[in-house]
Amino acid sequence: MQFDFDNTQRKEILETVFKKLENYYSRTKDFKTNPDLNIKEIRESILTKELTNGIIPEKAIDHVIKGLENFSVHTPHPKYFGLFNPRSNYAGIIADLITATYNPQLAAWSHAPFAVEVEELLIREFVDKFGYGKNADGVFATGGAEANLTALLCALNHKYPNFAKDGIFGLDKKPIVFCSVEAHHSIQKAAKIVGLGYNLVKPIPVTDDLKLDSDILQQELNKLDTSIFSPLMIIGTAGTTGTGTIDNLNQLNSICKKNNIWFHVDAAYGGGVILSRDLKYQLSGIEKSDSITFDAHKWMSVPMGTSIFLTSKNEILGRTFRITTEYMPKEADKLTVTEPFTHSIQWSRRFIGLKIYLSLLFYGWQGYEKTINNQTEMGNYLRKQLIKFGWIIKNNTNLPVVCFTIKEFENDINFTDKILNNILSNGKSWLSVYPIKGIPTFRACITNYNTTKKEIDELVDELNKEVTTYARQ
Numbered sequence: 001m002q003f004d005f006d007n008t009q010r011k012e013i014l015e016t017v018f019k020k021l022e023n024y025y026s027r028t029k030d031f032k033t034n035p036d037l038n039i040k041e042i043r044e045s046i047l048t049k050e051l052t053n054g055i056i057p058e059k060a061i062d063h064v065i066k067g068l069e070n071f072s073v074h075t076p077h078p079k080y081f082g083l084f085n086p087r088s089n090y091a092g093i094i095a096d097l098i099t100a101t102y103n104p105q106l107a108a109w110s111h112a113p114f115a116v117e118v119e120e121l122l123i124r125e126f127v128d129k130f131g132y133g134k135n136a137d138g139v140f141a142t143g144g145a146e147a148n149l150t151a152l153l154c155a156l157n158h159k160y161p162n163f164a165k166d167g168i169f170g171l172d173k174k175p176i177v178f179c180s181v182e183a184h185h186s187i188q189k190a191a192k193i194v195g196l197g198y199n200l201v202k203p204i205p206v207t208d209d210l211k212l213d214s215d216i217l218q219q220e221l222n223k224l225d226t227s228i229f230s231p232l233m234i235i236g237t238a239g240t241t242g243t244g245t246i247d248n249l250n251q252l253n254s255i256c257k258k259n260n261i262w263f264h265v266d267a268a269y270g271g272g273v274i275l276s277r278d279l280k281y282q283l284s285g286i287e288k289s290d291s292i293t294f295d296a297h298k299w300m301s302v303p304m305g306t307s308i309f310l311t312s313k314n315e316i317l318g319r320t321f322r323i324t325t326e327y328m329p330k331e332a333d334k335l336t337v338t339e340p341f342t343h344s345i346q347w348s349r350r351f352i353g354l355k356i357y358l359s360l361l362f363y364g365w366q367g368y369e370k371t372i373n374n375q376t377e378m379g380n381y382l383r384k385q386l387i388k389f390g391w392i393i394k395n396n397t398n399l400p401v402v403c404f405t406i407k408e409f410e411n412d413i414n415f416t417d418k419i420l421n422n423i424l425s426n427g428k429s430w431l432s433v434y435p436i437k438g439i440p441t442f443r444a445c446i447t448n449y450n451t452t453k454k455e456i457d458e459l460v461d462e463l464n465k466e467v468t469t470y471a472r473q
């Protein structure tokens with residue numbers, strides 16, 4: 001039994017890993033986009049008795065890589081037209097390796113001052129990009145779900161100064177959270193976690209163009225029984241998960257300001273357009289919000305676990321999360337720094353921000369701008385090709401999320417299911433089906449910086465062939 005390796009062994013291990021990763025990275029398109037979900041076979045493939053004594057590293061690595069290659073939806077595939085899961089960029093991959101090796105502890109500033117200051121700098125950069133003022137603040141989170149939970153906690157602590165102490169038992173009225181029916185369900189989950197219960201989240205219907213209907217929201221506010229309820233927060237979604245729709249942020253902001261309600265923008269995916277000078281007009285109004293969720297592990301193509309929470313209210317993160325203990329390092333007490341553990345849900349913290357920092361050092365903001373413009377263009381190309389071949393587009397967005405069907409089969413419930421099933425079993429492309437106002441549509445999103453017109457032509461071709469076959473039956 002050996003708990004460490006010597007230099008030669010480490011080199012061999014790393015070379016084994018590198019060869020396999022390089023094979024996957026350079027030939028991702030050769031893989032079947034998705035596995036057969038044979039649960040028996042999958043469970044049997046996982047090693048169990050080997051866990052007692054361990055096996056040689058080469059075998060272990062080979063086993064894990066085969067498992068991932070055989071039994072995963074290949075989200076890095078250029079024909080994964082999926083759910084905002086990107087192909088990790090190379091800087092992000094290297095950043096995760098470096099972070100794991102140095103394993104800096106970002107809970108306390110004095111333990112990892114370089115890492116904490118890098119994250120601080122990035123927060124300032126994003127504050128600036130999203131148009132917040134000097135007083136804004138923010139923190140890295142593991143995902144949009146954590147960032148949305150942070151938003152709810154901040155809204156509660158802002159409105160109820162004793163919330164940190166008394167929790168929901170100190171509330172005189174039941175706080176209500178408004179979002180659209182198309183908003184992400186991490187909001188309901190946040191309400192569950194906080195102890196409000198998801199009944200206090202009120203989903204508002206959407207207009208024909210799938211945006212939160214501000215008139216209905218206003219009516220709901222007017223008829224709220226204010227002896228029992230109090231409006232706490234309105235959430236605008238900037239890029240809904242289903243259809244990539246951006247709510248009317250300026251309208252929602254006016255309603256919030258008039259009624260003294262916290263305005264949160266869930267820009268987990270769509271926030272990416274802020275990095276493009278040509279595209280960021282779509283987020284007009286976001287700069288007036290009280291808080292923002294932005295997932296870098298979506299459009300910024302860094303590996304999972306990278307989200308950013310921003311707030312224009314300077315004091316609120318501290319008020320929400322500050323706690324003091326004797327066992328935490330105190331070296332930073334006299335410096336003007338923020339102790340990350342007093343500022344976020346997490347305590348021990350991984351160097352999440354390095355994935356973005358290294359990506360920026362490799363490609364720059366300019367590289368991101370080009371990539372985001374290009375993916376948007378690929379979305380436009382997909383729409384154009386679909387229309388050319390008789391498909392109709394059912395969502396209205398400039399983001400590369402395209403929901404479509406064929407007019408003739410709109411009311412045929414078998415149409416999308418049958419075709420999706422065939423496409424997934426061929427394993428050449430991955431897409432999903434999403435219902436829009438009761439009509440099932442195919443949903444294809446350009447999530448990959450390597451997706452070109454060629455892959456889009458191939459997808460459209462596959463779809464067209466399936467329709468021809470379907471129509472013949």
Ligand SMILES: *Cc1c(COP(=O)(O)O)cnc(C)c1O
Pocket residue numbers: 084142143144145146148184186237239240241266267268269295307
């Ligand atoms: C993906 C997404 C979330 C959830 O984020 P995670 O990173 O998966 O936790 C929240 N809101 C929207 C709009 C999303 O697209």
